[in-house]
Amino acid sequence: MSKPRYERPSLVRNVVGRMNKAGLRGGLTPTEAVETLPAERLVAEFGSPLFVFSETRLREHVRRAREALQRRHPDVRLCCSYKTNYLDAVCAIQHDEGSLAEVVSGMEYEKARRLGVPGEEIVFNGPMKTRDELVRAVRENAIVHTDSFDEIFAIEQIAQELGIRPAVGLRVGLDVGVYPRWDRFGFDLANGQAMQAARRIAKGGKLRLGGLHTHIGTYVLEAAAYGRAAAALSNFAGEIERQLGVRPTHLDLGGGWASCNTLAGQYQSGALAPPVETYAEAITTALLASGEGKSPLIRVLVEAGRALVDDAGTLLTSVVSTKRLADGRRAVVVDAGVNVLFTAWWYRLNITPARPVTGIVEDTVVFGPLCMNIDCLRESVQLPDLRPGDVLVVHPVGAYAFTQSMQFIRLRPAVVLLDTQGRAELIRRAETLDDLVGPELLPARLRRAVELADHGQENGNGPAAKNRLKR
Amino acid sequence: MSELAPASVRRLRSLAISDAGFVFDPRTGHSYSANATALCALDALKRDVPSSEIAALLRERFAADDVEVEHDLAEFIRALGEHGLVQSDPGGGSNGSGGN
DSSP states (O other): OOOOBOOOOOEEEOOSSOOOTTOOOOOOOOOOEETTEEHHHHHHHHOSSEEEEEHHHHHHHHHHHHHHHHTTOSSEEEEEEGGGOOOHHHHHHHHHTTOEEEESSHHHHHHHHHTTOOGGGEEEOSSOOOHHHHHHHHHTTOEEEEOSHHHHHHHHHHHHHHTOOOEEEEEEEOOSSOSSOOOSSSEESTTSHHHHHHHHHHHSSSOEEEEEEOOOOSSBOOTHHHHHHHHHHHHHHHHHHHHHSOOOSEEEOOOOBOOSOOBTTOSSOGGGSOOHHHHHHHHHHHHHHSGGGSSSOOEEEEOOOHHHHGGGEEEEEEEEEEEEOTTSOEEEEESOOTTTOGGGGTBOOEEEESSOOOSOOEEEEEEOSSSSTTOEEEEEEEEOOOOTTOEEEEEOOOSSTTTTOOOSSSOOOEEEEEOTTSOEEEEEOOOOHHHHHTTOOOOGGGHHHHHHHHHHOOSSHHHHHHHHHHO | OOSSOHHHHHHHHTSEEOTTSEEEOTTTOOEEEEOHHHHHHHHHHHTTOOHHHHHHHHHHHSBOTTOOHHHHHHHHHHHHHHTTSSOOOTTTOTTTTTOO
């Protein structure tokens, strides 16, 4: 008979009156695999930490949202929100599913064009668009939503110079009861700015009126708010048509649909967020009931990002060390911190071990590897007694985690895509020091110190550093 | 002889410990959950077994491979001190290396 597995001796005080809101827990279920591939094997092959994206799950979410909208409205297009996750493979999958590109900077615009997305299938939002970016977008017939009168004036000038009359839309600021209200973007509807902007575009003689866009917030759990936004935008489109004699080309309801993630201060689990069908129902019902119920219906765009992408991303991270804090709490240090999981500051990410565990599960603080006190992934999560090298599975991390990751103290890890056949493909290698220092230029007067340092250390970094200095 | 002070051994002997890992301290009313290795170590500490022998006992009863049982045991005894179940010795550590 084999011996029982050794666990670190552990004595945990039982505390009453602090039961989990979901009741007593029956133990901790490990997440042994991402899709069909064992998490520990992925780490052994590609290193740790490691982002893992599921193509199957991403496609499922996009198709489900698309079908939910198109079943209820004949002319709806989903847009791939680049800022949510602009890894080429993640965007390419969404484009393959028929999504337009929604970008908020020239860099994102360029990324979309690199992926073969034509200008007329790019929605260009955001509060800052440089003159060069606007020239390109206008020339390529991109779907531009202006954010300010200055932007409208700039496009008028560009149009005049180019001898064209491009279609230009506007972002409309709405108060639909979502807190905090985003009033920094676009033109407010209630105070008349939005109508002034529409009039300027439609009647200024240099531009044509494009679509109306709004974006009421982020992680909005109240689907009905989208119904109110859709009704307001639709009514505004009708008012424009009555007053200015032109009909907006589309209504863009933006994004902000909640994902399956859970906000840090949220009582209810993110798994109970409204399904995409609820958002789709709210939007389309409001549109069909409003003035836009008449035929032909205006095209509708939706830029849901996190609701489609978040669930498809997982981060695998390894335990570096374990310790007891001064107050007796158990703590673990793992090799991925807020440098790659910026989202840990507002999400209560699920963290589970990648192997079955026995023994006592305890509230544990999960710290990242940064030499910064703020580098904490979870203040309290139920985990078993872990050992250095144990793999933990962090989910969901598909939205914003990678795009907001930073080269702070540590370099960014590799990213793997699990294709629909269950095979793992590297879609972004782990960064090297050259990725960090490549853009740097060292003034000649400071070079000697580096050369001396190179001479003194025979560790292979010397030649690379000298090559850089020769440039 | 264990490295624990006699008062600490007496304190541990006053605990009610079930085979399932439920530990009750009648002096404070506190209860604890102990895993299998902790039960084994507690039992040995109550019998005044030296730390080095407890580590050997743990290796004998459990598949410990190359893990640092001695280190884990010292941590465990320190945790007992934090719970007030053995006498803490901030100077030398509650595992008695300071000569309790």
